Amino acid sequence: MSVMEQDSAGAPARASLMNDPKVRGYFYQMLLVVLLLTFGYIIVTNTVANLERQNIASGWGFIENTAGFGIIQSLVPYAETSSYGRAIFVGFLNTVLVAVVGIFFATIIGFLVGIARLSNNWVISRIAYCYVELVRNVPLLLQIFFWYFAVLRAVPGKREKWSLFDTFHLNIAGLRGPKPIWEPGAEFIGYALIIAIVASIFVSRWARKRQEETGQQFPVFWTGLGLIVGLPVITYFVTGMPMTLEHPNFIETGPALRRGFELGVGINLIPEFLALTAALAIYTAAFIAEIVRAGIQAVSHGQTEASHALGLRQGPTLRLVIIPQAMRVIIPPLTSQYLNLTKNSSLAVAIAFPDLVSVGGTVLNQTGQAIEIIGIWMAVYLSLSLITSAFMNWYNQRMALVER
Amino acid sequence: MSKKILPLVLGAAMGVAASTAAGATTLEDVKAKGFIQCGVSQGLPGFSNPDAQGNWTGLDVDLCRAMAAAVFGDASAVKFTPLSAKERFTALQSGEVDVLSRNTTWTMSRDTQLGLNFAGVNYYDGQGFMVRKDLGVTSALELSGASVCTNTGTTTELNVADYFRANNMQYEIVAFEKADEVVAAYDAGRCDVYTTDASGLYAQRLKLTNPGDHMVLPEIISKEPLGPVVRQGDDEWFNIAKWTLNAMINAEEMGVTSANxxxxxxxxxxxxxxxLGAEGAFGEGIGLSNDWAYNIIKNVGNYEESFNANVGPDTPLGISRGVNALWSDGGFLYAPPVR
Incomplete structure (x- = not known):
């Protein structure tokens, strides 16, 4: 008996090194990590060796070289004599611009359509339904082509225009409007705007506190709007109007080529930008609409009834009771749509909008340094997506149900 | 079990990755697979363009067919890969195509920094401008303030920037990825000017709604020697590409045609x-049979035949020989002798 006991006690201890699932697990994980690292090392060294063997230039020196090509739209000063790095930066800013403007409009259209989908009005809900089904079932690239080529042919040519209030002009070369020219003293208008925004935040905090204590409501929205619009306007007049508008210059006489809008006068939104932003916003809005509808329907109908029983009308019920609860369902999938829009903006290259992929592609072709450029592309899109997710996660946490 | 399989799979994958590092020569590869993979444009009439049946024709296509005839004695042993201007060099570098015959301009940086070699010039071109006739423009120097449509990732984009800067003129560039979209945008009136190689302008003009409303301006603003490209470091294959072109030009000079x-x-x-291989053993010198040039001329024809069939005066493009005539006729074509 005693021998057997000894055996049964000793056997697990001896076998543990071989059969202990924990040790074995560690071993295989270590093995996997080592294999992955070796794999990565072989890939990198192999690539470097192959590039050298084939006499293909590599490294980051090209960033400093002169680009030599023109870019139609740039948010920062850029000329043909600028460097490749500058050109890529211009493309990056254009990508960010399209993403931000696209997300802004997609959210507005998406929320409106999503709410319209649930409207009691049969016509409105049907229109919203048709919009969603039509738009989300047609490939995005085709929609971009539609907005660019179909709509482009419908607007007047370069030597004609459609005008709105004689201020905004649309033709095939883009949407033109007046450009503000700042003169000395204009910085005060900026300060006034910042002060107004800070003041509105304080007013809204104070108003919430007062409402929690006394139940009295304060017109936060109108006060805020008054501050943000009013204060800069007052400053504008007080400082002696240090801003003038530069209107687009439409030339109607002279040689045919010179007719039309003069280059570089006023603000011009190029048709490539308009088509791309419209297509991205309208396409993504269809998905957002469904997310919003799902979010609202996820809120139990009892909430609406309870709110009505408390005497709240339809508007405040939606704004104060339904939407805040629906947001918790809406935000996570909404984040994915924002990320999709940002990444889809790379389709810009099809219609000549100089985004990161388009400009990067030109640089790639001039320098032949594919690996470096593709590395930049991936790093930029990854960072943009991670920043968007981080922001949306923070917002999601704020909106999450606080359990007491 | 799965834990044990994973490392094995990874190990196998690494083995594959390591074994592809050492490769055979292009000629061996081509012979093994039985055809030449040829990189061409996405559709440029006269140079490389698929017809309704999907058969590729054109001056650049004929060069690939001639190489196939030289290697296999069969001009149909070619497969074509349509490439955008942006993709073309990467496709050649990575071995996706064996030769790039895609109206590609020979420049110093492309020849020296991309790991590629240009095997000669099969068309001497220059960049030009096309405008609508109703603009009343007669010279490229009157184009200040114009918006210009072109392809991205081409020498064109750089030349136009240089030209407008040098002449102190304003312009706006609209650069598309694909030639078809450039044509569509120019046709829609987005741009005043369409710029590319002059041969390309004549070819693309055929795709416009009313080709007769457009004219090509007389200025040629750049040198664009177009030719076939191969990977650097494989001299055997480089020689085959170079001498295929030389054989076609020499054949024209000697009056050898596919008929005679x-x-x-x-x-x-x-x-x-x-x-033609009746004397000497010149084919062996480039790793081929001695009737290599005979096969080229028999199956594809000499340079003149290819030119006249694809871009010459009797085709819709109607391009005259001009500088692309033989040196003996006042042109630039001058092939080293076979001896």
Whole structure:
């Protein structure tokens, strides 16, 4: 008996090194990590060796070289004599611009359509339904082509225009409007705007506190709007109007080529930008609409009834009771749509909008340094997506149900 | 179990990755697979363009067919890969295509920094401008303030920037990825000017709604020697590409055509005999059989035949020989002798 006991006690201890699932697990994980690292090392060294063997230039020196090509739209000063790095930066800013403007409009259209989908009005809900089904079932690239080529042919040519209030002009070369020219003293208008925004935040905090204590409501929205619009306007007049508008210059006489809008006068939104932003916003809005509808329907109908029983009308019920609860369902999938829009903006290259992929592609072709450029592309899109997710996660946490 | 399989799979994958590092020569690869993979444009009439049946024709296509004829004696042993201007060099570098015959301009940086070699010039071109006739423009120097449509990732984009800067003129560039979209945007009136190689302008003009409303301006603003490209470091394959083109040009010079090549083989002219393999062993020098040039001319034709069939005066493009004539006719075509 005693021998057997000894055996049964000793056997697990001896076998543990071989059969202990924990040790074995560690071993295989270590093995996997080592294999992955070796794999990565072989890939990198192999690539470097192959590039050298084939006499293909590599490294980051090209960033400093002169680009030599023109870019139609740039948010920062850029000329043909600028460097490749500058050109890529211009493309990056254009990508960010399209993403931000696209997300802004997609959210507005998406929320409106999503709410319209649930409207009691049969016509409105049907229109919203048709919009969603039509738009989300047609490939995005085709929609971009539609907005660019179909709509482009419908607007007047370069030597004609459609005008709105004689201020905004649309033709095939883009949407033109007046450009503000700042003169000395204009910085005060900026300060006034910042002060107004800070003041509105304080007013809204104070108003919430007062409402929690006394139940009295304060017109936060109108006060805020008054501050943000009013204060800069007052400053504008007080400082002696240090801003003038530069209107687009439409030339109607002279040689045919010179007719039309003069280059570089006023603000011009190029048709490539308009088509791309419209297509991205309208396409993504269809998905957002469904997310919003799902979010609202996820809120139990009892909430609406309870709110009505408390005497709240339809508007405040939606704004104060339904939407805040629906947001918790809406935000996570909404984040994915924002990320999709940002990444889809790379389709810009099809219609000549100089985004990161388009400009990067030109640089790639001039320098032949594919690996470096593709590395930049991936790093930029990854960072943009991670920043968007981080922001949306923070917002999601704020909106999450606080359990007491 | 799965834990044990994973490392094995990874190990196998690494083995594959390591074994592809050492490769055979392009000629061996091509012979093994039985055809030449040829990179061409996405559709440029006269140079490389698929017809309704999907058969590729054009001056650049003929060069690939001639290489196939030289290697296999069969001009149809070619597969074509349509490439955008942006993709073309990467496709050649990575081995996706064996030769790039895609109206590609020979420049110093492309020849020296991309790991590629240009095997000669099969069309001497220059960049031009096309405008609508109703603009009333007669010279490129009147184009200040114009918006210009072109392809991205081409020498064109750089030349136009240089030209407008040098002449102190304003412009706006609209650069598309694909040639078809450039044509569509120019046709829609987005741009005043369409710029690319002059041969391309004549070819793309055929795709416009009313080709007669457009004209090509007389200025040629750049040198665009177009030619076939191969990977650097494989001299055997480089020689085949180079001498295929030279054989076609030499054949024209000697008056050897696809129709009379059989009878010319018995010619008394020693240079014709050397070219067609009746004398000497010049084919062996480039790793091929001695009737390599005979096969090229028999199956594809000489340079003149290819030019006239694809871009010449009797085709819709209607391009005259101009600088692309033989040196003996006042042009630039001058191939080293076979001897």
């Amino acid at each position: 090549v059989d009878e010319m083989k018995g010619s008394d002219n020693p240079s014709v005999k050397r070219l």
